[in-house]
Amino acid sequence: MAVPAPLSIVARSALHLRDVGPATVSELSRSLEVSRTSVETAVGVLTQAGLVADAPLVPGGGAGRPARRYAFQSDAGAVVGVDIGVASIRVVVSDLGGAVVAQRTFDGVAGRPDGPAKLAAVIDDIRRTLADASIPASRVRTIGVSLPGIVDDAGRVTASVVIPEWSGIDIGSQLRHAFGCPVAVDNGVRLAAVAEHHLGVAQLVDDVVYLSVGNRIAMGLILGGQPRRGIHNAAGDIGRLAFRGISNETGQLLWRTAPTAAEVFALARGGDRDAQAELDAFIEELSHGIAMLIMTVDPAMVVIGGGLSEAHERLLDPLREALPRHIRLPFQVPLTEARLGAEAAAHGALVHAFRRHPGEVYGLDDMPVPPITPLPHDAAAPDTTEEKK
Template sequence: MSATPRIARAINNRLALDFLWRQGPLTAAQLRELTGLSRATISDLLARLEEDGRIEVRGASDAVQPGPNARLYQLRPGYAHVIGLDARTDSVSIGAADLAGGRVPDTRLAVEADLGGFVERVVRAVREISQRSFAQEPNTIAVGAPGVVEPATGALRSTGWPPEWHARLVAALKAGFGATVLIENEVNLAAVAEHRLGAARDRRTFALLWIGYGVGAGLILDGRLRRGESGGAGEIGFLAVPAPVFARQQRPPGLHGLVGAVPILDLARRHGLDVPGGASVPAAVSVVERAARDGLPLLDELADLVADGVLALCLVLDPGCVVLGGEVGRAGGAALAARVGTAIARRSPFPAEVRVGELAADAVLAGAVATALDHAREQLF
């Protein structure tokens, strides 16, 4: 059965808008060549999209003689925008972008003692950013937070230690805006960012091993983020911890970690390094950076521990590539990645390239913005 004129127009609109998003400004002739549509269809399509406010003329092409055919069309930045949030335990970072991907400066808010007031402050900040930069409400808001997001309901479920105000923040955003509000595990969003913008741009299948205060993984298989039946795919922090490194009686309540900040600092003390007490991510980063810089034996033992997590991913998923991310994972740089790769080659029948994540502190936020843009484009294109 052939498509109705209305459906055909919608298909053609989406086809043209997708090319303008992926390739940037194009002339009518270039769109005809890319889409295979007739001159008359492209002419009507461009006029319709321009009248709707979804595209605009951006100068003229130097490769075409002056005139209507030389006009360069692009997505209109002000047509719609999205918001991304990275909700950590101690802060919330906010990013915004228009449909063409143009970003405005990010905002970071430190958590306050009055959590109810802090949630309201975040909502106000989102509204102020939207009004100041785009003069309208966002189309989509995506929030990255620790915990498990149930695929069937989109509800954020704690795995033991994320603060309850994260769920309150999502509820406040839904109540305060007409936008679609998405919630996603923060490591999953970091994996999306490394896939789109970072160390795994050339891969359709890879795993991100995130090492920060705790440890987790994000899985991109055949170009798609995989969450599992209950949203728990990649939660390798629940694997057993080697007893010599992290005695169970030292485990902070609710913390599960294969090789997060606490066991790394404990490992450093056993190697005679002077490190502060407690579970500090900056302290663990400092230890790993020093070990990588000075070639300390600690780095080899740490690589074996990291390889436990990588090996689990390799034997179950065979991703072919594992990216080390998170503040601690990236701190070891190429030296740690090379040692982990060597340890895996000794222990796994499946080859796996180990890379260092390219995105620093903004990996989760970049993934949140990218996810929000995907949803908005799917809705509007």
């Protein structure tokens, strides 16, 4: 993994004020181990850019006037993350310090008649979220987008079996035109993996397999601390190949004893033998596929997300029991439930926006992604979808 270049003194000063808190020039100078003159110059640049302003003075023990303090202006702008799905559209908005200040969930694009109508719904949902939070669209500095499909590095949808009308369409360019700011687009499962690595269950782990198990099975890879795209941007699109019993056309999971996985689990929990047998066969097949991924990548952790992760230990315990039978080596890879649940991809889109466009967010090309602080569950806006994703 390439060693990142050292941050500039301006970026280091901004980083300290953003992530640590207000400070004087002397405090910054000591903390950063650079001269007062360098810090004064950096603070001047940041003040002129609107990222830093005077903080309330803190009375000292001496007789003189307290030293001037500076604070990062997190409310100087906003960053948006949006996760687009057929069943739901999730929008999160953060300030420049990474604190989520607004979050909404809307009906997905499934009911829209065509590609333009689906895009119009996404634009309207973003605007409604901003309006409800009293955030002018002009304050949005960049937007991150998560969607189902193979997305190239420029943000064009190469292929999507879930939203086929968008295949070949530059969704990022359409949203840039609508909001007048840079847009970063990527695959939803990859961005869910990014979120679990940045603020979820895998924060301290640099080699992670994130497996989304829901209506479909897909994978996101974090290798060396970075999301793996692959030369054709298709890394992780393994559901139709690595797991049998899946519709080859759409990648949809097919169930025999009930229409949905939730109903199969409910029947099995109630003692239905056929449903239990179907679940046992599914878990055996899933564990075999996960074992293949483990032996291919040799990750430090496997994270299970997606809708079926809501089965919790009824899914994870049998998987943990089955994996050693397939791997048969003297080590175990931790298999963990995702922490962020259905909110993962939207928060991953937020991280992606900060990472891809730091210059537009901060005016500094070397500014790192902030720690993302989600809203407490009881503070999020009510779910307006009829059916959750």
